[in-house]
Amino acid sequence: MIIFNGSYSKERKNGRIGVKKVVVILLSLLVAFQFIAAQEKKVLNAEAGQAFNSGLDLAKKQKYEQAIPKFKKALKAEPNFPDAHYMLGYCYKKLSRYKEAENEFKEAIKLDDKFSKAYVALGKLQFAMDKRQEAINTFKAVLAFDPENIKANYELGRVYYEMKNYKTAQGYLEKAIKINPKYVSPYNMLGLVLEQQKKYAAAAEAFQNAVNKEKKKSKKGTYYYRLGKVYLTMNKLKQAESALLQALSLSRSSSIKAASNFYLGETYKKMGQKQKALKYYSKAAKSSQWRQPAEYEIDMIKNPDKYAY
Template sequence: MNMSHDEEENSLSLSKFESMLKTNKVFFFDSEEFEDIILHYMDTGRMNLAKKALKLGLEQHPKSSGLKLVQVEMLIYEDKLDQAEKLLNDLYALEPTNEEIFIQRANICSKRDQHDKAIENLTLALKYTDDEADVYSMIGMEYLFMDNLELAKENFIKCLEQDDEDYSALYNVVYCFDFLDQNAEAIVYLEKFINHNPYSEVAWHQLGRQYYALKNYEKAVWAFDYACLIDEGFLGAYLEKAKSLEKLERYQEAIECYTITMELDDPTSYSLLRIGKCFEKLGNTEEALNFYLKTVHEDPLLDKAWIALTDFYIRQKNYQKALYYVNKALGIDNDNPLYWRRYANINQFLSFFEEAEVGYRKAFENGDVELDNFLCWSDVLYILGETEGAIEILTQAKELYANESEILYRLVGLNSTLLNEEVAEKELLEAVQIDHHKNYILKDLFPFVWKNERIQAILTNYKP
């Protein structure tokens, strides 16, 4: 890698400075060399060396405003804001048009959460600076702190008009569009940006993300493709292209894309899992299982991978194995209602009704208020002979799902079982009015109630 002339000079200054510290000889540096040395040490977090360099710098150049501004930066870094402010006021008296003074004042205001004042100072800095892009970017950040995303976006766009290679500003612009739910506007902006910068892989990648958010997966693939062509090592673009291909059901191409990501970097559990899912969609169960097992080997704590294995075996109707794997997932995430629901379903298939009841209850306790959960839970309670418990569950469900015939037909059966005939008949009248066709629920779940003459009379006499 070739160094630029500036980098080479900087590197020489650093080695000269460090050999000076070792030998205790005093070498002369001009003030700008000192500034570069100090900022290098601050950037790399070596504050002791930065302070030594500042002290020596000010001894050799006591009047250098550049070094005093670096001193201000160090004081701000250490939260000595009052000292920094005093030093800035002295500098301002000498150099009222030095943009760096306004920028450092803005940094102090920002640290004090006075973002309005910070913006005032940065606006003054704009009058005197040669680097407008940087100042616009700083103004954008202050507006972000104030949650004013429209004005933040406006300033990051101005920054990019001055410097279209400032990728952090580009990410920030897109962040603002995303936050404001302006995907279509983001696309218009990015396409305009790409017209001027056709080789900006970051812009192509962000364009793909916007199309993906709008569910325009064809266009997303097209944009990610360009990002990958410009930068053949762009891992994120390959990943998102693969996700888009999955959405288009182009599973073989998606697999190829995920495979590239694993060649660019170590295989991730995410890519392995997605490849498994693609193979399963293609009907290649052997390869699917192979990749699911690779995933859990790669990341044994990835609950989603254990659930993929659970679902795989549910589809194969191998409930014993499914139960083994769902227990693995629950061992990692014990509060996931979807996992508890699977645990309950599997146990119900295996006729382990007590375990199934625990699963439905745990799913409910962890926030699952889906109709299906209530229905299956009450069915299992009825099988276990807990008819009153089943009624209680369905009464709760009724509060959430009024006029739901599947609840009412079950209540008819349960109340008839407990010989609450009047209640049962009232519920049956309600149920048939909502959905007469679903009376098969009674026939399937409560055959004795179905044969009851009074029940049959209500069903026969029903006229829509």
């Protein structure tokens, strides 16, 4: 910024323009030209751009087979096009062509080694392919240049949870929550991690946060189920009852509904309300997954003498 003051006026009276002003103007012009040149380098040729946009439109309509040739056409016209490789990987993944998807995500990263979205997509794919250590390395590669990347932190927490490394998982999930407290998924995963560590009060708090922040009813139902299950473990029966009834009301998942019915049976059994327990065990028994334990509990209530020792 040039500050005009008395010295400038004095120089002008003497017929001299300030040298600093001239230098600043020249530097500004140089920066402007460099910016324009940089922008021109990023501009794709028309053929590549048109093909890419056509591919995007098809991908949005879930027409992945038809989108693939469009992205290939874009790459033929513009080989240094990381986004086209990324979208090819995305389409291949949707078609369960995982090896081809993996190769395309890697190509995108080769062209742009700071392409966070491609790293995260690659890591998630590697995890799905049961390449857990490779997935960890990929997510950590993102954090090396983008430590505040919420998706990489969350996905690392998820991988370590599946590997039963709960303490490490907890650290990454807490970091994800710190980065963006409004992002729901880390709260749910943190609840699962804490539950496995028998930190039930903290797990209940995490699931309650997930419930409070989630907008989709079906997901909220899942989180209510997990909250109710933890409350049951803590012997907080009224809270368990309330959460599990909410799960039944909100969830669209048959497996979540069946599990909620079973644990409501458990809750009412602990409350001494046998008829309500039988009602929900009977509902749970309609599910193949819960039939055996539910029928066992029903038989215990109806025929207690069989189980007297």
